[in-house]
Amino acid sequence: NAMEGRVEIFMRNEWGTICDTLWDSKDGNVVCRSLGYEGFTGVPRYNSFYGKGSGRIWLQNSSCNVDETSIQNCIKSGIWVHQCNHSNEAGVKCVPIRLVNGSSIDEGRVEVYQYNQWSTICGQNCSDSEAQVLCHSLGFGRAMNINATAFFGEGNGDILIQNVNCKGTESSLLDCGKDDVTVQNCSHHYDVGVKCSSVRLVNDTHEWEGLVEMYDGGAWKGLCAQNWNTAEARVACRSLGFDGSTAVTQPFKMNQRIKAKFPTYFDCRGHERNLFECSHHRIPVKTGWYSNDECTQAEVRCIPVRLSGGYSNKEGRVEVFMNNVWGTICDAGWDSVDTRIVCNTLFGYSYGGTKVSAGHFAQGVGDILLANVSCTGSESNVLECKHSLMTDHCTHSKDVAVKCYQNIRLNDGKLEVYVKNEWGTVCTYGWDDADAKVACRSLGLPRYYDLKDNKKLP
Secondary structure, three states: OOEEEEEEEEEEEEEEEEEOOOHHHHHHHHHHHHOOOOOEEEEEEEOOOOOOOOEEEEEOOOOOOOOOOOOOOOOOOOOOOOOOOOOOEEEEEEEOOOEEEEEOEEEEEEEEOOOEEEEEEOOOOOOOOHHHHHHHOOOOOOOEEEEEOOOOOOOOOEEEEEEOOOOOOOHHHHHOEEEEEOOOOOOOHHHHHHEOOOOEEEEEOOEEEEEEEEEEEOEEEEEEEEOOOOHHHHHHHOOOOOOOOOOOOOOOOOOEEEEEEEEEEEEEOOOOOOOOEEEEEOOOEOOOEOOOOEEEOEEEEEEOOEEEEEOOOOEEEEEEEOOOOOEEEEEOOOOHHHHHHHHHHHHHHOOEEEEOOOHOOOOOOOEEHHHHHHOOOOOOHHOOOOEEEOOOOHHHHHEEEEEEEOOOEEEEEEEEHHHHHHEEEOOOOOOHHHHHHHHHHOOOOEEEEEEOOOOEEE
């Protein structure tokens, strides 16, 4: 196949290969462009995927910008490499499919190159099987979701493909059954979009936590915990669809030892959309910590809860992440214990929080996922509480909404406030009923007791 293979370059009257250290999709895209495959997705291949070359290894640590026209322009470490061998040569597969208009490289409107033009796909009858084949063909691990109503904007020009029918095992969307003639009965309103991910969490209990695996060369491999910290964990959670801004992610010590390792480490700032937007370094085989030695596998716990539509990040509609979608909660049965679990999950506030009227914030959209939530107070997040799945008896006018308070709590009955990074008590000098009412109201408690005479006050 002329559109894939080991990458070789001609320099100083001699053909040579490229070391796969730092090799990524941007480099692959430049190779495809320089070979005349403009706009094709360059899927990077590693570890001499297409067989070992011979002779010189001319380049390593290539780092291309999106507008480069030749891989030689991406040289970062000079030529004639000594720290790499023919087991670590770079390859690329030029795929006539691209994702357009997404906020990261793993999502967007699907466009296919056929008959010398780029066209969209009619989304009618598309399913998860088509999404999985599409994501795998572009070098990603799994499809997070597929959208058939132009979520990433409407394309233009002809719609050349409809009625795609994949089994899920095909190597390319173009290998699936389909009608590939100019489509007359479909509009760009139904252009297919997809969200892919190269990360998954392996765990037998919850979908929001587990051992981190990444898709590499057609297989899932464990990611070593070297250089793995909160920033990397947040980015991993964001790439899986969790809200990284509220995903206070911490490892939870499964202590899994692995040999089949994903040979890359990442250095993230925390704001990136996926791990490959972070600074990353491909570790050559049989050097450093990527060898036959075992390593501890990276772990992460994402937070499947967020607040939306509030005037600050401490308030809003309560939304939960289930089955790869965000949705709201019906307020039937919701009480102060449930609110406390939400605020503690997101901000570590053991007591501060109150339920507010759903009308205080804009109504949610999409699915209402839960109802009849009943927490005991010991859960780590609201999805661990007893609940029922949503039925048709609730509307978005009854979405649960809360406000979380960061600077006041009750500790064994004593009022404490958070000032200058520490908790402290409140002196009783000048304390009166008005102060008590405000304190209780801010804690979401409508009444209080005067402990001196046990009199119940409004």
